[in-house]
Amino acid sequence: xxxxxxxxxxxxxxxxxxxxxEQIEARGIHETSVLRAMRAVPRHLFVEEALIPQAYExxxxxxxxxxxxxxxxxxxxxxxxxxxxxxxxxxxxGTGSGYQAAVLAEMGARVYTVERIKPxxxxxxxxxxxxxxxxxxxxxxxxxxxxxxxxxxxxILVTAAGPVIPDPLVEQLADPGKMxxxxxxxxxxxxxxxxxxxxxxxxxxxMGGVMFVDLVGRHGW
Ligand code: SAH
Numbered sequence: 001x002x003x004x005x006x007x008x009x010x011x012x013x014x015x016x017x018x019x020x021x022e023q024i025e026a027r028g029i030h031e032t033s034v035l036r037a038m039r040a041v042p043r044h045l046f047v048e049e050a051l052i053p054q055a056y057e058x059x060x061x062x063x064x065x066x067x068x069x070x071x072x073x074x075x076x077x078x079x080x081x082x083x084x085x086x087x088x089x090x091x092x093x094g095t096g097s098g099y100q101a102a103v104l105a106e107m108g109a110r111v112y113t114v115e116r117i118k119p120x121x122x123x124x125x126x127x128x129x130x131x132x133x134x135x136x137x138x139x140x141x142x143x144x145x146x147x148x149x150x151x152x153x154x155x156i157l158v159t160a161a162g163p164v165i166p167d168p169l170v171e172q173l174a175d176p177g178k179m180x181x182x183x184x185x186x187x188x189x190x191x192x193x194x195x196x197x198x199x200x201x202x203x204x205x206x207m208g209g210v211m212f213v214d215l216v217g218r219h220g221w
Contacts, residue, residue, distance in 0.1 A: 012044050015056035019043075023058050024076045034080045037106035043072065045127060046097040060211075065117050067213055069097040070159060074210065076103075078180045081194055081207065082155045084109050089150070091172070093143030093215070094159035098124030098136075104157070105133040112136075112150050114143035116216060144217035146172040153177065161190045162215035165204075173197050182212045 020038050029035070044055035046069060051061050060068040079100075084090060086108030092101055095115035101124065104111045111133075115121040118140055125138050139147060143158070144166040151172035158169070161182035173179050176198045184190035192207040 012042070012052075012056070016043065019056040019058075019072050023073045027073060029076055029080050031080050033084075033107055034076055037079070037103045038072065038076050040106050041099065041102045042131070043099060045131070046099040046102070063097045063120070065120060067096055067117070067120065069099050070212070075100050078157055078159075078192070079103055079107070081180050081192075082157060082178050084155055088154040089152075089174075090155040090157065091147055091150075091153040091169075092157045092159065093146075093169070094213075095121055095124045095138065096159065098127050100157065100159055101136050102128060102131065102133055105136050109155070110135050112139070112147050112153070114139045114141050114147060116140070116142055142216075142218050144168065144215065148172060155179070156181070158182065158215065159212060160215035161185075161210075161212040162217055165193065165195065166217065170195070170197075170202060175200060180207075182210045 016039060020035055024038060044052045047055050047061050054061060060071045063069050084104060084107045088109050090104050090109040090111050092113040095101060095113040101111050101113045113136060121138055121140050128136050146168040152174035153172055154174050154177055156169055156173055156179040158181040161184055165181055179195040180192060182190045182192050190210050190212060192210045194205045194207050196203050
């Protein structure tokens with residue numbers, strides 16, 4: 001056994017436990033299923049090697065192609081807001097590193113994730129297969145169109161921000177259903193919207209300021 005490697009593994013596990021305690025629980029998220037999933041998914045395997053020492057720090061990280069893996073707290077917060085339960089069908093727009101998809105899969109969801117940048121999608125697909133998250137399905141496409149063949153979805157989670165909530169996503173949300181989506185211009189003024197559909201009615205709530213990369217859609221925005 002290579003002692004160096006073992007020590008690194010123990011350190012990473014310790015960093016991950018500390019991340020959950022200090023960044024997530026300390027900010028008021030106590031839902032056991034979310035905390036358990038955040039403790040279980042090895043976030044350091046979703047970043048490039050040079051960034052491994054920063055994998056459990058309290059900020060987003062670059063993942064190439066001008067994109068970022070969200071700050072751990074934001075992943076936990078969105079997952080918690082959506083009330084994800086085992087066997088739910090969950091659509092994620094913006095696969096990126098695959099980390100958020102792994103957290104959803106760890107919670108027992110059936111995950112459908114859409115990404116527009118092929119190399120990112122392929123890397124994420126490989127990582128999730130290596131980690132045995134077999135209930136995740138992938139699609140290379142413009143996620144503003146959703147995934148009509150697989151609709152309706154109990155939950156929809158969008159991890160990039162556009163100027164509006166795309167209509168196809170609202171249409172593909174189940175009733176009852178919940179969607180979390182950041183809306184607004186990049187780098188400033190975005191808010192996370194929580195949309196709920198119930199008895200044919202759609203309500204939206206503004207959950208506060210966030211910062212995501214651009215949702216690049218075919219709608220010409
Ligand atoms: N959920 C990711 C974070 C991804 S960053 C993670 O856990 O790592 C946002 C991602 O959304 C980027 O990879 C970007 O390429 C993707 N994206 C932006 N617009 C998109 C669109 N219209 N359809 C699909 N993916 C899109």
